[in-house]
Amino acid sequence: MQTSFTLAQLADPHVAESEKILRACVHCGFCTATCPTYVLDGNELDSPRGRIYLIKDMLENDRPATAEVALHIDRCLSCLACMTTCPSGVHYMHLVDHARAHIEKTYRRPAFERLLRAALARLLPFPQRFRLILTAALAGKPFAGLAEAIGLKRLAAMLRLAPAHLPHPALAPQTFKAAGARKGRVALLAGCVNDVLAPQINAAAIRVLTRLGIDVVVAEGSGCCGSLVHHMGREGEALCQARANIDAWTALGALDAVVVTTSGCGTTVKDYGFMLRTDSTYAAKAAKVAGLTRDITEYLATLPLEPVQSGPGLVVAYHSACSLQHGQRVTRQPKELLGKLGFAVKDVPDGHLCCGSAGTYNILQPDIARRLRERKVRTIEELRPDVIAAGNIGCMTQIAAGTKLPAVHTVELIDWATGGPCPPALREYAPQTALRPNAAAS
Ligand code: SF4
Ligand code: SF4
Numbered sequence: 001m002q003t004s005f006t007l008a009q010l011a012d013p014h015v016a017e018s019e020k021i022l023r024a025c026v027h028c029g030f031c032t033a034t035c036p037t038y039v040l041d042g043n044e045l046d047s048p049r050g051r052i053y054l055i056k057d058m059l060e061n062d063r064p065a066t067a068e069v070a071l072h073i074d075r076c077l078s079c080l081a082c083m084t085t086c087p088s089g090v091h092y093m094h095l096v097d098h099a100r101a102h103i104e105k106t107y108r109r110p111a112f113e114r115l116l117r118a119a120l121a122r123l124l125p126f127p128q129r130f131r132l133i134l135t136a137a138l139a140g141k142p143f144a145g146l147a148e149a150i151g152l153k154r155l156a157a158m159l160r161l162a163p164a165h166l167p168h169p170a171l172a173p174q175t176f177k178a179a180g181a182r183k184g185r186v187a188l189l190a191g192c193v194n195d196v197l198a199p200q201i202n203a204a205a206i207r208v209l210t211r212l213g214i215d216v217v218v219a220e221g222s223g224c225c226g227s228l229v230h231h232m233g234r235e236g237e238a239l240c241q242a243r244a245n246i247d248a249w250t251a252l253g254a255l256d257a258v259v260v261t262t263s264g265c266g267t268t269v270k271d272y273g274f275m276l277r278t279d280s281t282y283a284a285k286a287a288k289v290a291g292l293t294r295d296i297t298e299y300l301a302t303l304p305l306e307p308v309q310s311g312p313g314l315v316v317a318y319h320s321a322c323s324l325q326h327g328q329r330v331t332r333q334p335k336e337l338l339g340k341l342g343f344a345v346k347d348v349p350d351g352h353l354c355c356g357s358a359g360t361y362n363i364l365q366p367d368i369a370r371r372l373r374e375r376k377v378r379t380i381e382e383l384r385p386d387v388i389a390a391g392n393i394g395c396m397t398q399i400a401a402g403t404k405l406p407a408v409h410t411v412e413l414i415d416w417a418t419g420g421p422c423p424p425a426l427r428e429y430a431p432q433t434a435l436r437p438n439a440a441a442s
Pocket of ligand 1: 024025026027028029030031032048049082085086087088089090
């Protein structure tokens with residue numbers, strides 16, 4: 001694609017990077033076929049190619065974002081299916097991140113929208129604040145239908161996503177010692193939303209890792225990866241959260257990996273090197289942390305993992321989170337690990353399409369998110385699985401809100417098959433399953 005940025009514009013490294021990305025696009029349109037928002041409504045402006053044109057026009061003319069640009073960029077899930085499809089290697093993720101930051105700086109959203117976004121940015125990344133909000137949401141959960149009926153769709157979406165039980169306190173900084181001789185040492189990103197909504201995920205990861213001889217450190221000072229605010233274009237806050245994590249993990253000294261159990265966060269942490277490339281104090285440390293970062297399944301695939309007894313034989317519908325399959329290109333390891341441990345793994349048809357979770361998307365764009373969830377749940381239920389597995393808490397929560405089937409994290413099943421307890425969602429759904437022999441350790 002031809003561009004016409006001036007030399008003065010290109011002196012800005014963010015514009016220069018976006019120009020490089022724009023020039024790689026040959027407007028072939030292959031990406032439209034796999035874009036969830038285009039697949040739903042067929043609007044070119046809600047396709048990757050359409051968004052690329054909007055971004056080009058906005059940046060090239062150095063214009064403040066218009067309501068139209070904000071609308072179509074806001075509807076983008078950042079699922080990155082377009083990046084997997086693109087034959088020209090267009091780095092849409094970095095382009096849309098730049099566009100979001102530009103929109104945030106130059107566009108004044110309607111008052112309610114500003115308030116909602118500010119509230120999400122100030123509450124979700126902080127486990128204690130998030131826990132308080134969830135406790136309140138739990139009381140309001142039965143009124144989700146009423147909220148929907150009177151037009152409060154975003155409130156209804158938030159209430160539906162609230163857990164059915166009181167949320168847990170976040171994991172405190174500490175070291176979980178390897179069982180037996182130590183074979184490695186990793187830092188675990190405890191995360192924010194993940195650890196409050198579903199502490200069983202990190203608990204399962206810690207059990208599996210320590211059982212395999214790995215010390216697991218939850219570092220003092222680490223917290224939200226920054227992706228929640230990053231995807232809202234709040235660059236300053238995102239970089240601040242990234243720097244705090246980099247400092248916390250760098251202070252730990254030698255590590256074999258930074259392990260992440262939420263693939264949305266993993267995609268962002270793996271991008272720290274790029275995000276902080278112009279920060280001379282952090283660029284090298286950020287690149288090092290990014291290079292050390294592994295999804296939990298990616299790391300476990302390098303270890304000698306064996307089932308403790310014959311396989312559980314359950315049929316698992318494996319939902320490949322967009323951030324894992326498109327963002328990190330980790331596709332093989334989760335399924336291979338589950339298969340090796342005795343689960344019958346089934347791919348979800350149209351698995352490249354997002355479930356509609358996408359960070360805060362299911363709150364900010366509840367209609368599109370609901371339609372994507374309904375589509376995803378339909379394809380999953382057709383498989384008639386015993387359980388749904390995913391590598392991202394956002395997907396688990398989003399899908400679970402639309403089906404009675406239990407949705408668990410992949411590492412919960414791995415833990416169960418290697419001597420840990422049956423995942424709580426599975427135990428609640430089918431108590432007889434928890435009595436299977438491999439759950440004896442629970
Ligand atoms: S597939 Fe790639 S090159 Fe083709 S229009 Fe989409 S982004 Fe551009
Ligand atoms: S990131 Fe996803 S929703 Fe956004 S343009 Fe690409 S395919 Fe479409």
